[in-house]
Amino acid sequence: MNAPIRCLIAEDDVDDQEIFSIAVSELDGQYDCTYTLNGIEALERLSHDTLLPHYIFLDLNMPRMNGIQCLAEIKKQERLLHIPVVIYSTSSGQSFIDDALHHGAATFITKPSRISDLVTVLNEFFTSQSDKK
Amino acid sequence: MILIVDDRPENIFSLKTLLELHGFRIDTAESGEEALKKVLNHSYSLIILDVQMPGMDGFEVADAILGFSKAKDTPIIFLSAANTEKHFITQGYTSGGMDYVTKPVDPDILLFKVKTFYKLSEQRRELIRVQNSLRSEIENRKKTQQELDTRIEELHSVLESLPQIAFTIAPDGEVEYVNEQWYNYSDQLSIFPETHPDDSSSCLEWKAHFEEGVEFIKELRIKELSTAQYRYFLLRIIPVKQNHQILKWVGTYTDIHQHKLVNETLEQKVKERTKELITKNEELENRNHELQQFAWVASHDLKEPLRKIQTFSHLLRDKYLKDLPDAKSYLDRTIKSSERMSDLINALLDYSRLSASSFFEKTNLNTVLNEILSDLEVTILEKHAVINASQMPVIDGVHSQLRQVFQNLISNSLKFSRPNVFPHVSITSELVSEKMFTSRASSLGEYCRIVVSDNGIGFDEKYLDKVFTIFQRLNDRRLYEGTGIGLAIAKKIIEKHNGIITAKSKENEGASFILVLPLHQTVLEQHNEI
Structure with a gap:
């Protein structure tokens, strides 16, 4: 069995945190998820933790620092550059998607209305990422 | 002899x-x-x-x-x-x-x-x-002189009867004759009425016209002797010529004071109104912008809780209600309603997003169509639909918007099919010379006319205006799903592409949507108004 895959999630909505964790629990493989409530908290964790996450998920709409701002900060730091960052949002607007990709997001995931759909999307994402490695 | x-x-x-x-x-x-x-x-x-x-x-x-x-x-x-x-x-x-x-x-x-x-x-x-012969010559001259005198007398009596100030000027530039009105503005025959200092350039201008021998017209203010007030007059001095020789100049000052004042008041009013209008317009623009923002934020913020309702409803149904058919049925209806609400919100979002400006770029409509057909593949198979498309042109457009237009039109055709009749949709395109639905085809035309026609339920053409209006539905929602925004969006997009769209239909005989789009856009950024 492989070592668990570490994910850092910045999400201000605890319901969404729960939905995310349910979806992740249905995935094959082991995932170790850490949740923060906003971008600033996420950045703090990233600067303190010695063990960096494999993936970062950022909600787009968060108080204090939104997903895109946080993404931009992450991409400024050499030691975080290699971590794929996913922007995760209710929104599906093309302008947000373009903006996220422009700032270096690995992908943009629109929050679906079914957990099973989220499972599918996450599965596709992790598969594509492990194929890259 | x-x-x-x-x-x-x-x-x-x-x-x-x-x-x-x-x-x-x-x-x-x-x-x-x-x-x-x-x-x-x-x-x-x-x-x-x-x-x-x-x-x-x-x-x-x-x-x-x-x-x-x-x-x-x-x-x-x-x-x-x-x-x-x-x-x-x-x-x-x-x-x-x-x-x-x-x-x-x-x-x-x-x-x-x-x-x-x-x-x-x-x-x-x-x-x-x-x-x-000398005697007859003298006679002739006498006669001519008499005639001339008579004519001058006639001229003077005509000038005298005018309500205007009238005068004549000899070829040497001296004032020869003035009518009675002259003396309301000047004491002496030889002195022109006093001109307002702001209009003093008219004297030099007149001299230049005099030298050139051409008509002189000028609006100016002159001082009335009795009131010492300046009044607006139109001064006109025309040369009277005989055999290309200037015999004299006839001039008039026409009182346009009242007229001028009315005009000034009008101009002032127009200015005020224009200013008001501009302010109103700005206000409207702001309101409009706020409204767009509102529509966008409202739909976006509505989506979040709705998505959660859907997610948890699904979770509840799938995990806990397998053995409770009645509860499951109620929840199914909740889920169905929330899906509909979600569709509506998405459509509203699409509509409000159209207000943002985008740039035109070369768009291959064949590619657009192929993308849509692959998206709709499942529906097409389910409905046993046949879709024929002719070769489409490349036009200046916004890819995502044009895709939305054809997506809406084709999915409408699939949606509004007649019971027990397999949908048949044909998309044809030809170049035309003018931006008119009936323009003749021309291989050198600057516009393309695209017709999307189907064999579906159609509609009565008296509802033509309604089909393109937001939230106007012609069909029973229980029979035909949909948000009522699709064609409104299509129309708005076509208009933003400087094109036109209409439809032809008869009930139960299918519908044809006709689009005329320019191949080239002169301004590459879309207009931003709603």
Whole structure:
């Protein structure tokens, strides 16, 4: 069995945190998820933790620092550059998607209305990422 | 011509011969009576008259000739053999004769005298002619002068009757004549009314027009003497020409003060109104923008809780309600409703997003169509639909927007199919020369006309306006799902592409949507207004 895959999630909505964790629990493989409530908290964790996450998920709409701002900060730091960052949002607007990709997001995931759909999307994402490695 | 009068033909003959030899033209008469007749009818330069004749003698003839105005100045030479005495000669001169020659005639002397008198007579006639022509010339000039005076008088009386200030200027630039009105604005004929300092340039301008000999028109203010107020006038001075020569200038000042004031007030009002309108417009734009923002934020913020309702409903149904069919049925309906609400919110979002500006780029409509057909693959298979598309052009457009148009049109065609009839959708395209639904096809046309037609339920064309209006549904929602926004979005997108869209249909006979789009956009950024 492989070592668990570490994910850092910045999400201000605890319901969404729960939905995310349910979806992740249905995935094959082991995932170790850490949740923060906003971008600033996420950045703090990233600067303190010695063990960096494999993936970062950022909600787009968060108080204090939104997903895109946080993404931009992450991409400024050499030691975080290699971590794929996913922007995760209710929104599906093309302008947000373009903006996220422009700032270096690995992908943009629109929050679906079914957990099973989220499972599918996450599965596709992790598969594509492990194929890259 | 010389007339010789003698009762003896031999005398006439010798004289006539002599004179004709010297180049004179001769007429003759053999009696006083005959001579008088001839004098009446002809004009002679000289008459040689025998004194002694039977019937009328020479003196009587000369007297009679004196009475003819036509001949009274004709010189007469009397010829006489017998009457050589002095009193006869005296009578000869008093009878109007010029000379008196006694017989026998010395031809040389007679010839000399004839020549002299002839010459004198000719000179005299010439003098009279000159005098006459001079007289008629004087008459002519008098007449012309009179006519001119009459005309000037007419002009002056016309000018006098005008409500305007009127004047005439001589070719040398001096004021010649002014009408009564002039004196309300100037004390003197030779001095123009006082012009407002701001209009003082008009004097120089007039001089330039005067030098060039062309009409001068100018709006200016002049001072009324009685009130010492400036009033607006229209000054017009036109040259009166004859044979390209300027005879005089006729000028008028027309009072436009009232008119001008009204205009100024109007202009002021227009300015105020324009300003108001601009402010209102700005307000509207702001409102509009706020409204767009509101629509966007509202739909976006509505989506979040709704998605959670859906997610947890699904979770609840799938995990806990497997064995509770009644509860599951209620939750299914909740899920169905929340899906519909989600569709509505998405459509609203799409619609409000159209207000944001985008840039046109080369868009291959074939690619657009292929993308849609692959998206709709499942529906197409389910419905056993047949879709035919002809070759489409590449146009300046916004890819995502055009995709939305065709997506909406084609999915409508699939959605509104007749029961038990497999949907058949055809998409045709041709180039046309004008932005008109009925424009003729032309391979060099700058527009393309695309027709999306189906064999579905169609609609009554009296609802044509409604199908393109947001939230207008023609069909029962229970039978045909949909948000009622699709065609409104399509219309808005086509308009943002400077194109036009309409539809043709009959109930139960299918519908055709006709689009005319320009191939090229002149401005590459879309207009931003709703």
